[in-house]
Amino acid sequence: MEPPKTLKSNIVLILDYGSQYTHLITRRIRTLSIFSLCISGTSSLKTITDLNPSVIILSCGPHSVHTPNSPSFPDGFVEYVEKNGIFVLGICYGLQLIVQKLGGAVAVGEKQEYGKMVIKVVKDCGELFGGGCVGEKHVVWMSHGDEAVSLPDGFEVVTSSEQGAVENKCRRFYGLQYHPEVTHSPKGMETLWHFLLDVCGVEAGWKMEDVMEEEIKVIRGMVGRQDHVICALSGGVDSTVAATRVHKAIGERLHCIFVDNGLLRYKEQKRNDVCLISAKVMSA
Numbered sequence: 347m348e349p350p351k352t353l354k355s356n357i358v359l360i361l362d363y364g365s366q367y368t369h370l371i372t373r374r375i376r377t378l379s380i381f382s383l384c385i386s387g388t389s390s391l392k393t394i395t396d397l398n399p400s401v402i403i404l405s406c407g408p409h410s411v412h413t414p415n416s417p418s419f420p421d422g423f424v425e426y427v428e429k430n431g432i433f434v435l436g437i438c439y440g441l442q443l444i445v446q447k448l449g450g451a452v453a454v455g456e457k458q459e460y461g462k463m464v465i466k467v468v469k470d471c472g473e474l475f476g477g478g479c480v481g482e483k484h485v486v487w488m489s490h491g492d493e494a495v496s497l498p499d500g501f502e503v504v505t506s507s508e509q510g511a512v513e514n515k516c517r518r519f520y521g522l523q524y525h526p527e528v529t530h531s532p533k534g535m536e537t538l539w540h541f542l543l544d545v546c547g548v549e550a551g552w553k554m555e556d557v558m559e560e561e562i563k564v565i566r567g568m569v570g571r572q573d574h575v576i577c578a579l580s581g582g583v584d585s586t587v588a589a590t591r592v593h594k595a596i597g598e599r600l601h602c603i604f605v606d607n608g609l610l611r612y613k614e615q616k617r618n619d620v621c622l623i624s625a626k627v628m629s630a
């Protein structure tokens with residue numbers, strides 16, 4: 347069956363199942379100049395479809411697919427991705443979700459794997475590692491308790507160590523049991539890059555600066571041409587970033603107020619004086 351070719355966007359959507367690495371996956375993909383966005387793994391189908399992603403990554407997480415109410419993608423997800431030709435990559439727990447939901451079986455592993463492992467590419471036809479890679483060995487970082495014991499129809503194991511990587515290229519479902527996003531998997535970024543660009547056809551070219559430009563446009567639209575804005579500025583990361591963005595958008599029409607509430611840390615106001623030159627200081 348030839349998969350549909352109806353990809354419309356360049357968004358890589360990460361569905362978060364609670365791993366400490368999920369935001370790292372999002373960030374690493376952004377460093378490849380590809381826009382990625384992380385939302386809850388239990389988001390509704392409408393939230394997902396509204397974002398119109400071309401690739402969806404199911405993240406890792408601390409759960410077992412066997413635990414009652416363990417998080418999963420919404421009903422209708424598989425039909426939606428297949429109908430729209432969206433590529434799906436499951437990482438660790440994400441792989442186990444794919445296997446379980448598509449008719450395979452996941453069980454508690456005989457031995458739980460944590461740490462450095464070596465996988466070997468065994469399928470030349472596999473897409474995840476490209477052609478001509480058979481025999482290549484990759485050092486990877488594993489962290490999992492469950493493992494896939496039987497794969498859904500049409501899936502192939504593309505690396506040895508059984509738990510390394512699986513794929514069903516007709517249905518556009520792929521899975522990595524290890525963590526490609528961590529530096530302990532030295533070729534992990536290469537694999538992600540190859541997967542997103544060569545397999546999924548995502549175009550790189552997104553820049554962080556583009557987000558800033560967009561934000562500035564939004565802020566200018568919200569404030570209008572003449573209105574002024576007051577910002578409560580603590581000197582912490584959140585309000586400082588917000589103030590910097592608004593200042594870039596509307597300049598002197600932003601008025602920052604720093605409140606000396608009497609409970610500040612030693613010399614905190616003095617320190618803030620240095621960075622918050624334009625803030626008015628009020629004592630409370």
Ligand SMILES: Nc1ncnc2c1ncn2[C@@H]1O[C@H](COP(=O)(O)OP(=O)(O)OP(=O)(O)O)[C@@H](O)[C@H]1O
Nearest residue numbers: 578579580581582583584585586603604605606607
């Ligand atoms: N001393 C202060 N003067 C002015 N505004 C403050 C002050 N303390 C807190 N605020 C405002 O309240 C918001 C929430 O404060 P909170 O202490 O919860 O810090 P936060 O959420 O970590 O934000 P930040 O990183 O900006 O400190 C701040 O972002 C800031 O807008």
